[in-house]
Amino acid sequence: MKMNLEKMYQRVDVEAKRLLSPSRYQHTVRTAKTAVCLCRRFNADEKLGRLAGIAHDLGRGEKPSVVLETAKAAGRKVSPEEEEHPLLLHGWYGVRLLKAMFPDCPVAVCEAVEFHTAGKPGMGKIAKIIFCADYLEPGRDHLDRTLLEMSGRCETLDSLCIVVLEHQLAYLRSQGRRIVKESLLLYDELKRGSCEEKNRKLK
Numbered sequence: 001m002k003m004n005l006e007k008m009y010q011r012v013d014v015e016a017k018r019l020l021s022p023s024r025y026q027h028t029v030r031t032a033k034t035a036v037c038l039c040r041r042f043n044a045d046e047k048l049g050r051l052a053g054i055a056h057d058l059g060r061g062e063k064p065s066v067v068l069e070t071a072k073a074a075g076r077k078v079s080p081e082e083e084e085h086p087l088l089l090h091g092w093y094g095v096r097l098l099k100a101m102f103p104d105c106p107v108a109v110c111e112a113v114e115f116h117t118a119g120k121p122g123m124g125k126i127a128k129i130i131f132c133a134d135y136l137e138p139g140r141d142h143l144d145r146t147l148l149e150m151s152g153r154c155e156t157l158d159s160l161c162i163v164v165l166e167h168q169l170a171y172l173r174s175q176g177r178r179i180v181k182e183s184l185l186l187y188d189e190l191k192r193g194s195c196e197e198k199n200r201k202l203k
């Protein structure tokens with residue numbers, strides 16, 4: 001029999017508490033709550049958003065070197081950015097843990113966990129919500145008034161993703177960090193979509 005999403009949430013919550021530091025666990029709880037708010041705002045399934053929120057950092061408790069070795073041993077293609085900064089692989093690792101617990105975990109939740117750090121073009125609604133919720137949950141140090149005001153004004157989930165991505169990419173560039181290709185492709189895709197939307201409205 002398929003386990004329901006509430007039971008899955010409760011089991012992942014216990015696992016997240018066990019695997020993560022107290023502050024990282026609190027971040028996952030706030031991300032789940034923020035995800036529920038975004039699901040209501042953008043008309044997505046709240047139960048999926050809540051589960052993906054509590055699960056998104058399951059892989060964050062493992063040492064980055066172990067995650068990198070596991071990825072290589074499993075035959076996953078590792079990009080130069082991931083090789084240099086294996087923390088980027090914690091979403092991939094987290095999905096392995098999640099699927100080991102629930103082989104029938106919903107695809108939308110797995111996608112959200114796997115791609116929550118850098119995003120990827122074509123990702124679905126729940127993945128976009130977790131991408132934003134992870135960045136905008138109220139405990140984040142980088143939140144300032146401008147970011148909160150801009151986020152609050154967004155009428156669509158895609159425009160919220162653009163605000164989050166622009167903030168995140170500007171920060172990474174200011175630190176001289178290499179940016180993952182998928183983030184740039186996602187950004188292009190979202191910007192193209194928003195131009196098409198504007199053109200449609202003008203017609």
Ligand SMILES: Nc1ncnc2c1ncn2[C@@H]1O[C@H](COP(=O)(O)OP(=O)(O)O)[C@@H](O)[C@H]1O
Binds near residue numbers: 081117168172177178
């Ligand atoms: N698009 C990206 N390209 C390159 N590095 C990134 C990108 N997005 C996030 N990172 C880096 O990956 C690491 C993990 O990100 P994240 O999971 O958001 O960490 P945290 O939850 O601790 O803020 C961070 O060091 C972050 O700077």
